[in-house]
Amino acid sequence: RRVHGESTQNQKPFKMERGVWLLLLLVATASAEFLRQEQGVTVEKVMVESQLSSAEFDHCLSKDLTRDEIAALPIEEKNKLFREGPCHPIVLVPGFLGSKLQVVIDCQRLRKEDPETYFACWSEGQCTLMKEYEFWVPDFFDILTLTSKKSEHCWATIAQMIYDPTEADITKRFKNPPGVHVTWFGDTPNTAPHSDNGLAGVADVTPPRVPEKFEFLRAFFYSFYDFRVKLIENGYVSGSSVAGIPYDWRLPIISTGVKERLPAMIEQLYQATGKKVVIVGHSYGNLNTLYALNHMSQTDKDKMIHRWINIAGPMAGASESLAATMSGDNEIYAHGFGIPYHVQKSLIGQWGVTYELITKPSLEPHAKEAWWLDLVNRIDTEYEGTNLDSLAEAMFWNRKYTSGNLTLPWMPTPLICRKQLMDGKVGSRTTENCYTSVENWLTTPVLVVKDRQYYATAADISDMMTNGFISFPDISSAILKDITTSQVHLFINPGVETDVVYGSSIKTTGTVYYDQDPGQVFHPKLGRGPKWPGTKHDIVLPSSKTAETGDGSVPSSSALYAGIKWAHNYVHQTVPNAKKTRIFEYCSRWAESDESTWVQRIKKYGIFDTLDCTCMQKGHHSSGSLCKHRGLVNDPILVSWVMSQARSSMASTQVAVSESTPSF
Numbered sequence: 001r002r003v004h005g006e007s008t009q010n011q012k013p014f015k016m017e018r019g020v021w022l023l024l025l026l027v028a029t030a031s032a033e034f035l036r037q038e039q040g041v042t043v044e045k046v047m048v049e050s051q052l053s054s055a056e057f058d059h060c061l062s063k064d065l066t067r068d069e070i071a072a073l074p075i076e077e078k079n080k081l082f083r084e085g086p087c088h089p090i091v092l093v094p095g096f097l098g099s100k101l102q103v104v105i106d107c108q109r110l111r112k113e114d115p116e117t118y119f120a121c122w123s124e125g126q127c128t129l130m131k132e133y134e135f136w137v138p139d140f141f142d143i144l145t146l147t148s149k150k151s152e153h154c155w156a157t158i159a160q161m162i163y164d165p166t167e168a169d170i171t172k173r174f175k176n177p178p179g180v181h182v183t184w185f186g187d188t189p190n191t192a193p194h195s196d197n198g199l200a201g202v203a204d205v206t207p208p209r210v211p212e213k214f215e216f217l218r219a220f221f222y223s224f225y226d227f228r229v230k231l232i233e234n235g236y237v238s239g240s241s242v243a244g245i246p247y248d249w250r251l252p253i254i255s256t257g258v259k260e261r262l263p264a265m266i267e268q269l270y271q272a273t274g275k276k277v278v279i280v281g282h283s284y285g286n287l288n289t290l291y292a293l294n295h296m297s298q299t300d301k302d303k304m305i306h307r308w309i310n311i312a313g314p315m316a317g318a319s320e321s322l323a324a325t326m327s328g329d330n331e332i333y334a335h336g337f338g339i340p341y342h343v344q345k346s347l348i349g350q351w352g353v354t355y356e357l358i359t360k361p362s363l364e365p366h367a368k369e370a371w372w373l374d375l376v377n378r379i380d381t382e383y384e385g386t387n388l389d390s391l392a393e394a395m396f397w398n399r400k401y402t403s404g405n406l407t408l409p410w411m412p413t414p415l416i417c418r419k420q421l422m423d424g425k426v427g428s429r430t431t432e433n434c435y436t437s438v439e440n441w442l443t444t445p446v447l448v449v450k451d452r453q454y455y456a457t458a459a460d461i462s463d464m465m466t467n468g469f470i471s472f473p474d475i476s477s478a479i480l481k482d483i484t485t486s487q488v489h490l491f492i493n494p495g496v497e498t499d500v501v502y503g504s505s506i507k508t509t510g511t512v513y514y515d516q517d518p519g520q521v522f523h524p525k526l527g528r529g530p531k532w533p534g535t536k537h538d539i540v541l542p543s544s545k546t547a548e549t550g551d552g553s554v555p556s557s558s559a560l561y562a563g564i565k566w567a568h569n570y571v572h573q574t575v576p577n578a579k580k581t582r583i584f585e586y587c588s589r590w591a592e593s594d595e596s597t598w599v600q601r602i603k604k605y606g607i608f609d610t611l612d613c614t615c616m617q618k619g620h621h622s623s624g625s626l627c628k629h630r631g632l633v634n635d636p637i638l639v640s641w642v643m644s645q646a647r648s649s650m651a652s653t654q655v656a657v658s659e660s661t662p663s664f
Helices: 018-037 043-052 067-072 075-084 107-113 115-121 149-159 215-221 225-233 258-273 284-293 298-304 319-327 341-350 352-357 370-384 390-403 458-466 473-486 556-572 597-603 636-645
Strands: 090-093 101-106 130-136 180-184 242-244 277-282 305-311 447-449 452-454 498-503 506-514 544-550 581-586 608-610
Touching: 067 225, 075 258, 090 225, 090 258, 090 284, 101 107, 107 115, 115 149, 149 180, 225 242, 225 636, 242 258, 258 277, 258 284, 258 298, 277 284, 284 305, 284 352, 298 305, 305 556, 305 636, 319 341, 319 352, 319 506, 352 473, 370 556, 452 458, 458 473, 498 544, 498 556, 544 556, 556 581, 597 608
Parallel strands: 090 242, 090 277, 277 305, 305 498, 447 506, 498 581, 581 608
Antiparallel strands: 101 130, 101 180, 447 452, 506 544
16 A cells, blocks of 8 residues: 655755745735735635635524624624524634744743753843743744744744653643743733634734735644634624634643633533534644543533534544654745754654654554454455456455445445545555555554664554654653553544544655664753754654655544544444544545445445545645645635534434444
C-alpha cells in the first residue's frame, strides 16, 4: 500500500527572503483595509458572498426571514425564534494552533527570576510593568512578532514550558517561565469583554483580515471563522445557541481545562434553548472532547447532547507529528518565515501536546478484541485482492460478499472508486482501485531510524523517548506516563451519537525514514531551549517518507480506528451506553452517485457515507489548502453539511439494534 517518497535529506527547501514574505503579508493586510475603507464593504461580507452564497439559505428560525431581517432582529426575539426552530445549539472545539492565545507578562518578576528570558525580548528597563500581548498569532508590530531573528528568539523563550515532575498535581506539571502567563483569548481582563462566548478565540487567530485569494493563509489561520459566519447568518446567537471553547493548545489533554469548560458550556446552551447540543470538534479538539465526554455522567450526556461531530481527529496520533517533533514542521517554518527548525525541536519537546499527537500505543490493548480482529481480517482481504484484473477483482469481491465471510461489509470495496487522488498514486495499488484506507500499525512501522524499525507499541514508543528522538530523553518517558492517564488513546466509547469525518484524498505521511540518528544531534539543556542567536544546530531531516491516504496531516487509519471500534460497540452492544456511530469520508474517493448493487450493499448498513469537497469540484481552481487538515473546517461544503446535521430533521437516524441488524 505504501510507497517511498523522494529523499529529503539532501534537498534544499525553497526559501523566500524574509522581506518578500513580510511584504506579502502586509499586502494582504492592506488589501483587507482597502476593502473596508474605500469600498465600504467588509471582508467578512466578501467571504460570505463568495463562499456561502451558493448554499441554500435554510435558516434555523421558526419564521421565514431573509438574511437582512435575521441580522436586524433583537437578540431576545432571535433567541425565541431559535428555540421554536429546527436547529440544535452548537459548541466549537478547535484543534492544535486553532485557538487565539494571549500572554500576560510580569516584567519585574521575569527580570528577577529568569533574566535570560527577559533579555531575549527587552533591554534593561525597557519592560517594567505588566504587559499583555497577542501570543498566537502575534501582532506584526509587537516584540513577539516572528518577523526577525530577535523576535523569533523572544517568542520562543516566552513560549517554552518547563516540565516539573515534582509537582504533586499532574495537571500542573507543565509550567510557563516565571512571570509569564499564557492563556486563551477571553481569559484575561483585557480580552474578557471581547470573548464573544469563546467564538472570538476559535474563529480567527490572526490579527489582520486575510483576503480570500490568500487561501493558504486563510486555511492556516482561520480555525472556525467560516463556521461562525454561517451560524450567525442562520440565526444562531453567541452564548445562547453557539459558543466556542478556546484553550492553550501547548498543554496536554489533562491540563487544557476543556474537561471542565466543555460540559459547563453544553449545560449553558441547553438551558438557554431547551435543546440538546451538537459538539463540533476539529483535530486535537476531538481528543479533548473525548476526555470531557468520558468524565460526564451518562445521564447528562443523554439529556443534553445531540451528537458529536469528530472532524479529522488524530485519535491514534500521526507520523507527521512524530517527524515534526524530530525535525520541525515546514508549515510552522515556511519560506524562511516563522519558527526555525532547531527552535521548534526544543519547544515541541517541552510542550505536552507533542506527546498527544505523535503516534501512540493505542492498538495493543485491543489486539484480541473482536473489532480489531475484524479490521485486521478486512485489511488482509484487501491485500489478497490487490492488483487483480477487473474481471478477477469483481469475481473476488462477489465471492466475499455472497459467502457472508467479509468483515466490515459496510466499508466500500475497491470496485466503486472515483479512481483519483488529489496527489496521485498512493501505495502499491493503481489509481484505478481504492481500498478501505486503514493500515495495521502493529505490523507496519511508523518510524525507521537506520535499520531499526519502530511500531505503534508501548515498548517501541518508550524506546523513541529514551533514545532522545523527542529532544528530552530524561523526562520524555515521565511525560508520556502522565499524559496517558487520560486514557484517550484507548478509544473509550464516548456514550453519545458520533459522526467521524476523515480525509483520504491527500498523500499523508505513513512511515518516516532517517538515515542518521536524530536523537544524537541535538540535546539541549534539560527543561531549557538552546541559546539560539549565534549558534549552529544540525537538524536531521527525514531521508524519505512513505504515503498513506489521509488529509495531509492525519492518516485515515488514525481517525478510523476509533470510529470502527465505536461502530462495532454499537452494532454488537459490547459496551454499555454505546450509541450509533457513522463514518463519513471527506473529499471522498468513492463514487457516491453510483447506484450499483455494490453501493446499495454498503449503504444498507447506515454506517458509512461520503462527503464532497470544494477542491474536487469541477472547474474549481484551488491550491487544495481548504481540503487539507488545517483548512478543511472552512470548506463551504463541510460547513453546510455540519449545519444539516444540527437540524432536528436529521435527528431520527438512530435505529434500534435488533436480531435483524446486518452482521458487522
